[in-house]
Amino acid sequence: MTLPIHQYFPDAGQLILGTMHLGGGWNSNPVSGQDIDQAFDLVSRAIESGINVIDMADIYTFGKSEQTIGELFKRERSLRHHLILQSKVGIKLTPTFDVKQYDLSGDWISSSVNASIKRLHDNNLDILFLHRPDPLMQLDDTANALLKLHEQGKFEYLAVSNMHAGQIAWLQSALNIPIIANQLEMSLASSDFVEDGITTNMAQNAQNGFPRGTLEYCHQAGVQLQAWGAMAQGLYSSEGEHDDKNVMATRALVAKYAEEFGVDANAIVLAWLMQHPSNIQPVLGTTNPERLALATKALDVKLTREQWYLLFETRRGIEVP
Numbered sequence: 534m535t536l537p538i539h540q541y542f543p544d545a546g547q548l549i550l551g552t553m554h555l556g557g558g559w560n561s562n563p564v565s566g567q568d569i570d571q572a573f574d575l576v577s578r579a580i581e582s583g584i585n586v587i588d589m590a591d592i593y594t595f596g597k598s599e600q601t602i603g604e605l606f607k608r609e610r611s612l613r614h615h616l617i618l619q620s621k622v623g624i625k626l627t628p629t630f631d632v633k634q635y636d637l638s639g640d641w642i643s644s645s646v647n648a649s650i651k652r653l654h655d656n657n658l659d660i661l662f663l664h665r666p667d668p669l670m671q672l673d674d675t676a677n678a679l680l681k682l683h684e685q686g687k688f689e690y691l692a693v694s695n696m697h698a699g700q701i702a703w704l705q706s707a708l709n710i711p712i713i714a715n716q717l718e719m720s721l722a723s724s725d726f727v728e729d730g731i732t733t734n735m736a737q738n739a740q741n742g743f744p745r746g747t748l749e750y751c752h753q754a755g756v757q758l759q760a761w762g763a764m765a766q767g768l769y770s771s772e773g774e775h776d777d778k779n780v781m782a783t784r785a786l787v788a789k790y791a792e793e794f795g796v797d798a799n800a801i802v803l804a805w806l807m808q809h810p811s812n813i814q815p816v817l818g819t820t821n822p823e824r825l826a827l828a829t830k831a832l833d834v835k836l837t838r839e840q841w842y843l844l845f846e847t848r849r850g851i852e853v854p
């Protein structure tokens with residue numbers, strides 16, 4: 534399948550490995566040898582399974598996630614050549630969680646990107662993401678810092694996350710380097726990206742959280758869509774009881790299709806997402822190599838139109854309008 538990202542990275546796989554949970558967790562414990570071994574097993578299994586894009590952020594586990602990936606490059610230099618590295622800047626967090634804030638000021642972007650590269654053992658980024666829109670962003674200041682970092686070769690391409698079409702277009706107007714991707718929450722559980730398109734003219738559309746026109750803008754502008762939370766944190770692939778009857782019904786249907794296709798439940802959840810014609814790249818946040826490898830079987834699943842709609846309608850608890 535040809536994805537918008539293939540204009541820039543012809544070999545990029547459709548599935549992406551997310552690293553939000555690597556590095557020993559959201560605590561102040563230093564990265565341990567065990568954390569590095571865990572990441573090594575996961576990344577090795579990702580590569581074996583055809584995944585070559587790694588999604589990171591400066592804040593994940595307070596920098597320990599990037600540090601862990603950096604340790605992998607120390608351990609095996611050649612690993613870098615197999616991977617497309619993307620990381621993010623723009624959220625400020627401290628271990629005491631005092632004032633959570635966004636910061637897309639030029640100064641913060643420069644210092645944070647340089648810190649990420651240092652943690653990554655001096656490996657520059659293939660794609661730099663602006664993690665979230667910052668209401669206090671001064672466009673020229675942000676654009677100047679990005680252009681400078683780009684000239685210095687600190688990153689090759691720029692991308693955004695959690696932004697709507699207007700924000701992307703505005704940012705692009707100040708930059709002569711293309712914005713090549715937008716990462717948003719999209720999954721069978723967070724399906725407002727589908728709801729938005731089918732509830733036009735209906736009162737319930739006012740409740741829709743997905744930014745109108747963003748799918749279409751990205752499609753037209755050649756901006757790759759990436760989905761975070763794509764496995765719905767296991768909501769439909771876990772077993773056991775759940776208070777919500779729609780979740781229970783969706784779990785049962787996912788399990789039925791998984792058996793029919795001979796795949797893991799996550800493969801069905803992901804196949805549903807990838808079957809949307811927006812050519813979405815799902816970001817998989819599992820730390821479990823076996824779960825990751827089984828999930829890649831999603832690439833072989835082709836749901837029928839009836840199966841796709843039945844999953845969607847079971848999840849929403851009511852048929853489409």
Ligand SMILES: NC(=O)c1ccc[n+]([C@@H]2O[C@H](COP(=O)([O-])OP(=O)(O)OC[C@H]3O[C@@H](n4cnc5c(N)ncnc54)[C@H](OP(=O)(O)O)[C@@H]3O)[C@@H](O)[C@H]2O)c1
Nearest residue numbers: 551552553694761762763764765766767816817818819820
């Ligand atoms: N751009 C943004 O704003 C943003 C926000 C959040 C995340 N992200 C990116 O997206 C990636 C994925 O996000 P995510 O981790 O929230 O979502 P996810 O991939 O949907 O969920 C994975 C998480 O769910 C857990 N899980 C529990 N049971 C599971 C099951 N049966 N199947 C699958 N997973 C199960 C996993 O645990 P195990 O490790 O035990 O499998 C893991 O902690 C992150 O790593 C990060 O790279 C980006």
